Amino acid sequence: xxxxxxxTWIVIAGALTAMSCALPGVFLQLNKQSMLGDAISHAVLPxxxxxxxxxxxxxxxxxxxxxxxxxxxxxxxxxxxQRIGQVEQGASLGVVFCVFFAVGILLVRVAADxxxxxxxxxxxxxxxxxxxxxxxxxxxxxxxxxxLAVNSVLVALFFKELRLSAFDNRYAASAGIPPESxxxxxxxxxxxxxxxxxxxxxxxxxxxxxIVPGATALLFCRSxxxxxxxxxxxxxxxxxxxxxxxxxxxPAMLSYLLDNPDxxxxxxxxxxxxxxxxxxFSILLGKILSKPRGASVTQxxxx
Amino acid sequence: MTTPxxxxxxxxxxxxxxxVLWDVGVSIQPGRTTxxxxxxxxxxxxxxxxxxxxxxASSGDISFYGGxxxxxxxxxxxxxxxxxxxxxxPVNARDVVAMGLYRRIGWCLPVRSxxxxxxxxxxxxxxxxxxxxxxxxQLSGGQQQRVFLARALAQKADLYLMDxxxxxxxxxxxxxxxxxxxxxxxxxxxxxxxxxxxxTVAQYFDDAVLLNMRIxxxxxxxxxxxxxxxxxxxxxxxxxxxxxxTNLSSSxxxxx
Numbered sequence: 020x021x022x023x024x025x026x027t028w029i030v031i032a033g034a035l036t037a038m039s040c041a042l043p044g045v046f047l048q049l050n051k052q053s054m055l056g057d058a059i060s061h062a063v064l065p066x067x068x069x070x071x072x073x074x075x076x077x078x079x080x081x082x083x084x085x086x087x088x089x090x091x092x093x094x095x096x097x098x099x100x101q102r103i104g105q106v107e108q109g110a111s112l113g114v115v116f117c118v119f120f121a122v123g124i125l126l127v128r129v130a131a132d133x134x135x136x137x138x139x140x141x142x143x144x145x146x147x148x149x150x151x152x153x154x155x156x157x158x159x160x161x162x163x164x165x166x167l168a169v170n171s172v173l174v175a176l177f178f179k180e181l182r183l184s185a186f187d188n189r190y191a192a193s194a195g196i197p198p199e200s201x202x203x204x205x206x207x208x209x210x211x212x213x214x215x216x217x218x219x220x221x222x223x224x225x226x227x228x229x230i231v232p233g234a235t236a237l238l239f240c241r242s243x244x245x246x247x248x249x250x251x252x253x254x255x256x257x258x259x260x261x262x263x264x265x266x267x268x269x270p271a272m273l274s275y276l277l278d279n280p281d282x283x284x285x286x287x288x289x290x291x292x293x294x295x296x297x298x299x300f301s302i303l304l305g306k307i308l309s310k311p312r313g314a315s316v317t318q319x320x321x322x
Numbered sequence: 323m324t325t326p327x328x329x330x331x332x333x334x335x336x337x338x339x340x341x342v343l344w345d346v347g348v349s350i351q352p353g354r355t356t357x358x359x360x361x362x363x364x365x366x367x368x369x370x371x372x373x374x375x376x377x378x379a380s381s382g383d384i385s386f387y388g389g390x391x392x393x394x395x396x397x398x399x400x401x402x403x404x405x406x407x408x409x410x411x412p413v414n415a416r417d418v419v420a421m422g423l424y425r426r427i428g429w430c431l432p433v434r435s436x437x438x439x440x441x442x443x444x445x446x447x448x449x450x451x452x453x454x455x456x457x458x459x460q461l462s463g464g465q466q467q468r469v470f471l472a473r474a475l476a477q478k479a480d481l482y483l484m485d486x487x488x489x490x491x492x493x494x495x496x497x498x499x500x501x502x503x504x505x506x507x508x509x510x511x512x513x514x515x516x517x518x519x520x521x522t523v524a525q526y527f528d529d530a531v532l533l534n535m536r537i538x539x540x541x542x543x544x545x546x547x548x549x550x551x552x553x554x555x556x557x558x559x560x561x562x563x564x565x566x567x568t569n570l571s572s573s574x575x576x577x578x
Binding site: 049051105176177178179180182183185186187189190192193194195196237240241242243245246 | 338371374375376392395398399400402406407408411412413414417418421422424425427429430431432433457473477
């Protein structure tokens, strides 16, 4: 294994992106809206494609505007379907985001095929390519750092309101803190974050990083604050661990298994998701294994 | 005459195009405790939620202290049903009680130590001082109910709207809630409770509203809780009413 400056930048960019996804992800889960993250990260695709077709460039601002419109439209449309059709939220979201995603793939394939916006890049990202730059700090590091900073400031400012509307939306409404507005804000933040994360890690990993670090932290944390910090830690760890897996362990294993010495590396983004999943399951396992012991201690206490 | 804390006129509420509340008019008297009583599906919780604007009303007038709710939100505290939230949420009892102060703290500002102290005082008022740092999932049902009550108390409101506070709680919690109701009343406050237990209405409350989609009767419990009214409210469930009749006739005179 050879570690270069590029590897360092890959880990930093991956960590910053994953951390910026983890913050809104925690509140999506506390709101029991995990599916919304999934839906938004898919549904922003047509927004990005249309913005690209209209503006003819891959500039961040039109892409953001397109993605934002698509993300908010997803939330509004699925909410309407849920209300009128009286179906559960997951089902209405599923209907909306599948349609959006299909339209997005069509647009990207048919209309934008002759230019530099290909479906596989949108799905899996290109972390390794994004950090390649002649000198200085890669652009993707700056964009992910800014996203993380914006998300951190907003979550810190609205921490109280986010927590209250996630815990008890009826009480929030009665106290004059409208939970719908707080949730709409969270939807907008999630849309922005997914777009900013697209370039480096792609839509599949956005879903993983919105949900897995927070889900891991929720297994053992006892306050929303500690869930947020722990999920940031898990996100950063997933990036470092994932990249290590991608350039050393997995290629070595694959070379051995397939008897092919030419396998240099696998997708870092993919391995980040794998690594995050491994952390989740190891903590879940630890929780399951520690249960019986906890029970026996209580028994001793009562005697 | 003073303005009633809560005045509802000809309120109609429908849910999925089915009428749930039909031409409901209620006037809550200040400085008294009122029970909203009726069979399952009578629209008791719906009445509270519609009054607070949590669910839309098809028509009707609702006024709190003579004006709309948004003019006096801090004077009105709501205690939702315990089952309406997820008690596995990662917060402790003090965090939940401090939520009653969020409106006073204001948007974007943090909960400071003075607010935590106020939350602890409210917890002490319901006999839960020792449980401030306890994870809410580790509390019993009755303790969770008291945490909800403490959150409303922390708000220091004048009108308390409580949705089934006595539902499946232990005896200690029942006594704690009753003590709180008494204290609110002594301080000049008003309490409205959705209540399901007919036998305790006369002991716990001053006034009663009998509701079964429309108002059957309202006023002081002695006038309202008559076998005839109850029969009108509970309709076909005559056996239950007959059984209660004997209990009520003994409990009402014993109260005063």
